Amino acid sequence: MLEIKHSILDAGRRMIDRGLVAGTWGNISVCDRIGGPIAITPSGMPYDQLKMDDIVVVDLDGTVISTGRPSSELALHLAIYKARPDVGAIVHTHSLYATACAVAGKSIPPSLEEMVQVVGGPVEIAEYALPGTEALAANAVAALSDRSAVLLSNHGAVACAASIDEALLIAEIVEKAAHIHVIAEQLGGARRLIDEDILLMRNFYVEKYRNIK
Numbered sequence: 001m002l003e004i005k006h007s008i009l010d011a012g013r014r015m016i017d018r019g020l021v022a023g024t025w026g027n028i029s030v031c032d033r034i035g036g037p038i039a040i041t042p043s044g045m046p047y048d049q050l051k052m053d054d055i056v057v058v059d060l061d062g063t064v065i066s067t068g069r070p071s072s073e074l075a076l077h078l079a080i081y082k083a084r085p086d087v088g089a090i091v092h093t094h095s096l097y098a099t100a101c102a103v104a105g106k107s108i109p110p111s112l113e114e115m116v117q118v119v120g121g122p123v124e125i126a127e128y129a130l131p132g133t134e135a136l137a138a139n140a141v142a143a144l145s146d147r148s149a150v151l152l153s154n155h156g157a158v159a160c161a162a163s164i165d166e167a168l169l170i171a172e173i174v175e176k177a178a179h180i181h182v183i184a185e186q187l188g189g190a191r192r193l194i195d196e197d198i199l200l201m202r203n204f205y206v207e208k209y210r211n212i213k
Helices: 002-017 074-083 096-104 113-119 134-144 164-186 195-212
Strands: 027-031 038-040 056-058 089-093 149-152 156-161
Touching: 002 027, 002 038, 002 089, 002 164, 027 074, 038 074, 074 089, 074 134, 074 156, 089 164, 096 149, 096 156, 096 164, 113 164, 113 195, 134 149, 134 156, 149 164, 156 164
Parallel strands: none
Antiparallel strands: 027 038, 027 089, 038 056, 089 156, 149 156
């Protein structure tokens, strides 16, 4: 668990450095798929001030088994872990362009090759619900489906993966794809990749590229 907590602290600092969050918004969690507990960032604490003891540990039912108050989006994290046994880490960001798409009600289309490789298709938008609610969690899981990222309407983005490093990478690529999509729309519109190519690129990433990084 100490290693997991350290990885969360490191990811939090990287999120700030890369402009994926501001202030205390957003959250990070890692699930120990072998032992069961989930480590998650606390509620309302700046990432650059977090210490190991600030990271909160909960079980899969959300019961706190350490000290502290977990992120207000704990229900979101729990719902994804329960629905997706392949997920071991979740990064929730409020990055500029991905959030702009979420506010505009625009999903991020599968136009950028690296995005479809890591996400598996478009980044869809979950139906709106108030932050921190079970409704938001359920809507996010439904829109996420079997992909690796989802937009939360009027809120931000969520990226998930087997590891925290990969989840953070996905969050960065989603933000890049959102930025490119906004620019492409100003140039006449983004051209969508065809489903067959999306599947081929996704399979290549999962079966070969991811394993050699």
